[in-house]
Amino acid sequence: MPIKKITILGSTGSIGKSALQVIEKFPKRFRVAALAACRSDKELLSQIKKFKPDICALRDPEAAERLRKKTDIPVYDGEEGLLRVAAHPASDFVLSAIVGFAGLAPTLAAIKAGKTIGLANKEALVTAGELVMKEARKRKVKILPVDSEHSAVFQCIEGRGYQFLKSIILTASGGPFIGKKKKELAAVRIEDALCHPNWSMGKKITIDSATLMNKGLEVIEAHHLFGVGAERINVFIHPQSIVHSMAEFVDGSLLAQLSVPDMKAPIAYALSWPERLPDVITPLVLDRMETLTFMEPDTKNFPCLSYAYEALAEGGTMSAVLNAANETAVEAFLAGSIGFTGIPAIIKKTMRLHEKKALSGVSAVIEADRWARETAAGLMKSGKK
Ligand code: NAD
């Protein structure tokens, strides 16, 4: 078995670090070919020393300059630098794990360079799903899901014939505020929102999980990855996070994928697909497991999920607008400038103001993203007056 050469975009983040743990455990299977991050030069330097990539990049030019003084490998910077790392000729597989819209361009660059993609950066599919999937088909590039729900669905349906698939059921933990009403949600603190009951993740996705926007983004992601209409994608709250998602078939059978909640499992499956690596995570002990429960999501108090279905039905640039308004509002919440219920309010208002355009190309997505960020920021400013 030849060694697979891996590039990690977003190597200093939660997914990036978990991926490096998997790679470290299987030195005969994987080698790190290239790494990229935003501005964490110290963390990247320690990764360079340990994993010895050929090249690396930091988005932030000052951080890149600091790193250049401490390493002999080429350090690229800016967006150009990220694109260069994404297309690094020596690499076979690119793990796309940058957070947010910033992950779109490098993901597309990796696809254009013909790399197999392990996709954690769901925002690339949310904002430009049709374009990304079209490019992947054109280049015959495989996109392997890393998001745990999509990895679960992929494992349940692969090789089974799409004509027998009836629906996809995405599970959601529900986040830390499950059962709370709007009034209580308006008063939650940033540190409470950052305290996810089952998963340890980056800040942005942790807030997305608390608002249920993460599940909304995942509905759109599933639509593009599996080519299934929104009416056949359902969401259930499953607070134990043991069933990572399910596929329903026409005969009434449900197939599910279960494990302890640990992102190393879907990361390792994407890295090793179609094979499986031994002892990646702690196995489930069935007779010590909690009772598994499933319930309908509360979209009255957590409306972000409904906004994602609306954006998907609307089509064109609307999902890019949903995503950009969400990124802007989450940043503002984390900075303490708006409250928790301000997040859905800003997204809704921004979407209402948007005149949808066709997804003619990446430039239409970039323009919609820019417009939505500006509009959402303007709404927050005028709301304060
Ligand atoms: P994180 O915040 O922990 O890490 C983000 C990484 O991206 C860091 O390495 C950071 O340096 C880099 N980055 C951020 N902005 C950048 C920019 N402008 N240019 C270049 N690099 C940039 O995030 P995370 O939790 O690891 O999530 C990464 C992606 O994976 C997100 O799209 C998230 O939705 C998805 N995801 C994460 C999890 C999880 O468990 N953390 C699960 C499923 C999906």
Ligand code: MG
């Ligand atoms: Mg997920």
